[in-house]
Amino acid sequence: xxxxxxxxxxxxxxxxxxxxxxxxxxxxxxxxxxxxxxxxxxxxxxxxxxxxxxxxxxxxxxxxxxxxxxxxxxxxxxxxxxxxxxxxxxxxxxxxxxxxxxxxxxxxxxxx
Amino acid sequence: xxxxxxxxxxxxxxxxxxxxxxxxxxxxxxxxxxxxxxxxxxxxxxxxxxxxxxxxxxxxxxxxxxxxxxxxxxxxxxxxxxxxxxxxxxxxxxxxxxxxxxxxxxxxxxxxxxxxxxxxxxxxxxxxxxxxxxxxxxxxxxxxxxxxxxxxxxxxxxxxxxxxxxxxxxxxxxxxxxxxxxxxxxxxxxxxxxxxxxxxxxxxxxxxxxxxxxxxxxxxxxxxxxxxxxxxxxxxxxxxxxxxxxxxxxxxxxxxxxxxxxxxxxxxxxxxxxxxxxxxxxxxxxxxxxxxxxxxxxxxxxxxxxxxxxxxxxxxxxxxxxxxxxxxxxxxxxxxxxxxxxxxxxxxxxxxxxxxxxxxxxxxxxxxxxxxxxxxxxxxxxxxxxxxxxxxxxxxxxxxxxxxxxxxxxxxxxxxxxxxxxxxxxxxxxxxxxxxxxxxxxxxxxxxxxxxxxxxxxxxxxxxxxxxxxxxxxxxxxxxxxxxxxxxxxxxxxxxxxxxxxxxxxxxxxxxxxxxxxxxxxxxxxxxxxxxxxxxxxxxxxxxxxxxxxxxxxxxxxxxxxxxxxxxxxxxxxxxxxxxxxxxxxxxxxxxxxxxxxxxxxxxxxxxxxxxxxxxxxxxxxxxxxxxxxxxxxxxxxxxxxxxxxxxxxxxxxxxxxxxxxxxxxxxxxxxxxxxxxxxxxxxxxxxxxxxxxxxxxxxxxxxxxxxxxxxxxxxxxxxxxxxxxxxxxxxxxxxxxxxxxxxxxxxxxxxxxxxxxxxxxxxxxxxxxxxxxxxxxxxxxxxxxxxxxxxxxxxxxxxxxxxxxxxxxxxxxxxxxxxxxxxxxxxxxxxxxxxxx
Numbered sequence: 001x002x003x004x005x006x007x008x009x010x011x012x013x014x015x016x017x018x019x020x021x022x023x024x025x026x027x028x029x030x031x032x033x034x035x036x037x038x039x040x041x042x043x044x045x046x047x048x049x050x051x052x053x054x055x056x057x058x059x060x061x062x063x064x065x066x067x068x069x070x071x072x073x074x075x076x077x078x079x080x081x082x083x084x085x086x087x088x089x090x091x092x093x094x095x096x097x098x099x100x101x102x103x104x105x106x107x108x109x110x111x112x
Numbered sequence: 113x114x115x116x117x118x119x120x121x122x123x124x125x126x127x128x129x130x131x132x133x134x135x136x137x138x139x140x141x142x143x144x145x146x147x148x149x150x151x152x153x154x155x156x157x158x159x160x161x162x163x164x165x166x167x168x169x170x171x172x173x174x175x176x177x178x179x180x181x182x183x184x185x186x187x188x189x190x191x192x193x194x195x196x197x198x199x200x201x202x203x204x205x206x207x208x209x210x211x212x213x214x215x216x217x218x219x220x221x222x223x224x225x226x227x228x229x230x231x232x233x234x235x236x237x238x239x240x241x242x243x244x245x246x247x248x249x250x251x252x253x254x255x256x257x258x259x260x261x262x263x264x265x266x267x268x269x270x271x272x273x274x275x276x277x278x279x280x281x282x283x284x285x286x287x288x289x290x291x292x293x294x295x296x297x298x299x300x301x302x303x304x305x306x307x308x309x310x311x312x313x314x315x316x317x318x319x320x321x322x323x324x325x326x327x328x329x330x331x332x333x334x335x336x337x338x339x340x341x342x343x344x345x346x347x348x349x350x351x352x353x354x355x356x357x358x359x360x361x362x363x364x365x366x367x368x369x370x371x372x373x374x375x376x377x378x379x380x381x382x383x384x385x386x387x388x389x390x391x392x393x394x395x396x397x398x399x400x401x402x403x404x405x406x407x408x409x410x411x412x413x414x415x416x417x418x419x420x421x422x423x424x425x426x427x428x429x430x431x432x433x434x435x436x437x438x439x440x441x442x443x444x445x446x447x448x449x450x451x452x453x454x455x456x457x458x459x460x461x462x463x464x465x466x467x468x469x470x471x472x473x474x475x476x477x478x479x480x481x482x483x484x485x486x487x488x489x490x491x492x493x494x495x496x497x498x499x500x501x502x503x504x505x506x507x508x509x510x511x512x513x514x515x516x517x518x519x520x521x522x523x524x525x526x527x528x529x530x531x532x533x534x535x536x537x538x539x540x541x542x543x544x545x546x547x548x549x550x551x552x553x554x555x556x557x558x559x560x561x562x563x564x565x566x567x568x569x570x571x572x573x574x575x576x577x578x579x580x581x582x583x584x585x586x587x588x589x590x591x592x593x594x595x596x597x598x599x600x601x602x603x604x605x606x607x608x609x610x611x612x613x614x615x616x617x618x619x620x621x622x623x624x625x626x627x628x629x630x631x632x633x634x635x636x637x638x639x640x641x642x643x644x645x646x647x648x649x650x651x652x653x654x655x656x657x658x659x660x661x662x663x664x665x666x667x668x669x670x671x672x673x674x675x676x677x678x679x680x681x682x683x684x685x686x687x688x689x690x691x692x693x694x695x696x697x698x699x700x701x702x703x704x705x706x707x708x709x710x711x712x713x714x715x716x717x718x719x720x721x722x723x724x725x726x727x728x729x730x731x732x733x734x735x736x737x738x739x740x741x742x743x744x745x746x747x748x749x750x751x752x753x754x755x756x757x758x759x760x761x762x763x764x765x766x767x768x769x770x771x772x773x774x775x776x777x778x779x780x781x782x783x784x785x786x787x788x789x790x791x792x793x794x795x796x797x798x799x800x801x802x803x804x805x806x807x808x809x810x811x812x813x814x815x816x817x818x819x820x821x822x823x824x825x826x827x828x829x830x831x832x833x834x835x836x837x838x839x840x841x842x843x844x845x846x847x848x849x850x851x852x853x854x855x856x857x858x859x860x861x862x863x864x865x866x867x868x869x870x871x872x873x874x875x876x877x878x879x880x881x882x883x884x885x886x887x888x889x890x891x892x893x894x895x896x897x898x899x900x901x902x903x904x905x906x907x908x909x910x911x912x913x914x915x916x917x918x919x920x921x922x923x924x925x926x927x928x929x930x931x932x933x934x935x936x937x938x939x940x941x942x943x944x945x946x947x948x949x950x
Contacts, residue, residue, distance in 0.1 A: 009631070046682060047561075047564070056676075057674075
């Protein structure tokens with residue numbers, strides 16, 4: 001099993017959700033996150049008042065999938081979240097040792 | 113340990129003794145005597161009496177030694193037993209506790225076995241006092257203690273010791289109760305607000321009622337009636353407290369009966385059943401469970417407020433603000449509240465009596481005097497929120513504002529809001545007032561925005577009404593505008609205040625929704641928001657409302673995450689408004705243009721027309737005449753092949769000039785190829801404007817004339833189209849051909865220097881590159897291919913020819929959509945352009 005983690009632009013969440021549903025993903029977890037990558041922070045100005053934006057708001061999407069589905073999920077997210085501009089985000093895939101569905105006690109791929 | 117309904121736990125295989133068996137039967141009969149939602153205080157008292165009788169028999173049967181008393185503590189002591197409440201017992205004695213173990217066991221085991229949840233303590237009178245001195249809950253429990261059986265003298269001694277000790281310092285005792293209420297609110301939340309309220313421990317719950325009786329007992333040796341007698345509680349307040357007590361007791365009993373457990377929290381999943389049991393049915397705009405919650409909030413709000421006020425009055429003693437003068441008219445009431453709000457002392461009971469005695473008709477007829485008094489009150493900000501809350505608890509606010517009725521105590525079932533609608537509205541009002549004033553505000557955008565707010569009354573009214581449309585019928589924004597308009601029109605406000613308030617109600621979600629769901633890199637989006645907002649003052653007011661709204665909603669609503677996004681949008685919209693790229697006139701013109709285009713395309717499918725209007729950038733609508741845009745609608749219709757080029761030629765602005773439109777899939781270098789192909793075909797470019805649709809189609813408009821002869825025959829156009837297509841397909845080296853052709857012509861004589869300037873301040877989205885140079889064959893081609901070679905994408909170009917001089921402005925971004933901000937890259941661009949044009 002794999003955990004696919006994607007950090008994307010907030011306004012792309014709906015499209016990513018849609019794309020994941022289309023490839024058969026049943027559930028996902030999202031969270032509002034802040035950080036920076038190559039995009040870095042920047043200074044903003046409102047009527048002469050300057051303030052630093054150190055962290056850029058993003059949305060983190062986490063999807064648990066079977067090994068065989070990981071690539072398809074990564075591809076779907078890449079396609080849906082891409083604008084071609086800087087700050088589109090990143091996707092990474094982690095191996096998962098164990099998954100348990102709390103209600104039933106099912107384990108492994110059964111619990112996905 | 114969590115209590116359970118007696119008789120439901122699995123027995124331990126022993127038959128209960130006769131008194132317990134009888135008690136179980138009586139309790140079952142009592143539970144069945146009325147529906148689960150109607151077990152109020154009578155039922156609780158009856159339950160306690162039944163248990164009393166059983167315990168007395170058990171106690172006597174156990175053969176107690178002399179000098180021992182059995183007493184009921186806590187809620188049981190008060191004679192208020194909910195179906196699954198614990199039985200708290202105290203055995204008072206004078207000897208050693210060990211000697212009484214067997215008595216306790218004989219008393220308690222049958223009850224435990226029957227499934228009662230019993231707490232017990234064995235104490236001497238001195239131990240009772242020591243315990244009460246150490247813990248507030250032990251002290252209050254002893255205040256409620258009630259003699260059941262045994263030696264009355266020993267019980268009395270314990271009871272007197274504790275009461276006597278508390279009476280040494282009634283104010284200190286009350287102060288501890290106030291502190292305890294604060295801690296309970298932190299732990300259990302406010303029964304008057306939270307969606308899953310704790311009916312007992314929460315602020316405004318039953319515990320607050322108990323606290324009042326404890327104060328009455330310690331200070332006056334009486335009950336709530338004594339508080340009335342000593343002027344701390346008003347008659348009407350006492351009625352409200354008694355009603356709340358009955359209601360909360362019924363709701364709590366219903367939870368016990370529904371769950372079979374001692375649970376005092378009205379959880380979401382229990383609400384439908386409890387609502388049904390208590391007779392709340394679905395009504396238009398208010399479901400049964402929402403009706404239940406509204407009633408809980410209403411009662412708890414009275415308890416919270418009256419309870420707090422009584423303790424305040426008691427603690428303030430002689431320092432009460434006595435009977436401020438209240439002129440008994442609608443305006444007089446508001447003026448008196450404004451005076452009070454401006455100060456800090458709690459109102460005396462007499463003040464509220466005077467307010468209630470005032471002649472406030474239902475509904476209040478608004479006139480200039482009422483309006484001025486209302487605005488004066490509103491301007492006190494946080495004080496106003498509290499004063500309006502007090503008016504509401506007296507049932508008077510809805511007389512001034514009938515629109516308030518449907519939002520009163522209305523629960524909000526979403527993960528963000530932590531308050532009912534009306535509380536949220538008052539909190540937002542207080543928050544907006546704070547944002548206007550607070551010196552310590554740490555958001556620099558708030559500090560700047562407050563100076564731009566054109567009309568403070570408008571902002572405060574907008575805050576007060578922004579969610580007025582949450583009346584349970586969906587689509588709260590449109591409904592809110594209707595409700596707010598009806599209220600604001602009745603007030604007779606100056607148009608500036610009224611219009612700003614209505615604007616704020618209508619758009620209070622605009623910034624937040626747009627910032628979190630839309631692409632802030634999209635300049636058209638920013639222009640659209642700017643068009644809807646209109647001017648800087650409104651933008652500032654809208655930002656302040658957005659912040660106040662979110663902060664009043666709950667901690668999850670105004671996170672740094674959301675704030676960063678909203679502020680980015682606000683800054684960009686502000687820049688657009690500052691530069692005049694959008695404003696009321698332009699917005700109106702754009703709307704007029706869109707309407708004209710719709711009119712010209714009346715025969716087409718309206719959905720296609722709307723789609724077209726959305727596809728094209730706002731700059732296009734501003735620049736292109738509606739007739740031409742209508743022609744482009746047809747040119748853009750149907751899918752476009754990857755190398756397809758569509759052109760349209762119309763008569764130009766002057767005799768001998770031609771308006772050429774080129775439509776092709778946008779790609780780096782496209783503009784340079786068009787310019788090159790035009791140069792090759794012997795066509796001079798007078799002006800050029802390039803646009804890109806939302807879906808990446810270039811729509812480039814040129815005003816051209818023949819370089820050699822005014823007439824342009826079809827062969828020339830054909831040659832242009834062929835060159836362009838072959839250049840797009842990569843089968844034609846335009847640079848080489850243009851260079852060859854240029855050699856045949858002399859260089860322009862006039863000494864016009866080449867000027868290149870790069871401006872990053874003109875736009876949040878693009879770098880503006882301005883090029884001035886002498887006109888010559890293929891000039892635009894040279895400039896645009898230089899830009900393309902450096903990986904710059906031209907989003908908008910304005911080309912103008914002034915005699916021999918050409919001034920071109922290009923709005924460019926790099927391939928990653930960024931502005932060109934690296935000084936080295938800017939220098940390289942300036943160098944490359946200067947070299948190529950030299």
